[in-house]
Amino acid sequence: MAKGKFITFEGGEGAGKSTQVGLLAAALRGTGRRVLETREPGGSKGAEQIRELLVHGEVGRWDGTTEALLHFAARREHLVHTVFPALEAGTWVLSDRFADSTMAYQGYGHDLGPGPIEALYALVVGEFRPDLTLILDLPVDQGLRRAAGRREGGDRYERMNGGFHERLRQGFLEIARGDPARCVVIDASGGVEQVHKAVCAKVIRHLGIDLP
């Protein structure tokens, strides 16, 4: 059986990742494909437990290194228990965030730099890469406004300062520039349907499939 494809959605808070994962999953299912929607941190029992440590509590409770280690521990659980078995079974896997978020948030946002994140990636993930990464890009203010409209208070990351969010936006753009074969940047400032059309166009072009 052909392996499934692994597509990751990246971008800052409120960029529309979860919304677009759902819409692309529906479009792919419409073509008869089996699709798994998953997320990071999380996506398996152990990884969801680690997620709780990351999204709740004081903004400063972990330093950048500890945070990166927790994210990669969760990622290992997610890959081994959810992503790899699904791909082997021919299921397409759409992940709401993956390793580029760790590079952007801990590498660029927390100034850890790319080196330690790349080393952890090699240890935990090895040669495996997403088939396609869609980076949803929009101005920081607009994203935080969207995220704030969705729920009260905001999680631990949403409460970090504006400079942090700007660094991670630039981090995502830098990642895309460095790996153009895997990553595409999508202007996420338009309406939901407009962004969905742009997502489908990139999937069709990069993965050579038909979508309605």
Ligand SMILES: Nc1ncnc2c1ncn2[C@@H]1O[C@H](COP(=O)(O)OP(=O)(O)OP(=O)(O)O)[C@@H](O)[C@H]1O
């Ligand atoms: N293109 C869009 N235009 C306007 N509002 C949008 C758009 N896409 C999503 N939204 C709304 O903005 C909010 C955030 O969207 P969503 O939850 O999909 O973003 P996210 O990137 O998953 O956020 P987070 O990083 O916080 O998980 C939601 O209320 C959603 O309905």
Ligand SMILES: [Mg+2]
């Ligand atoms: Mg989301």
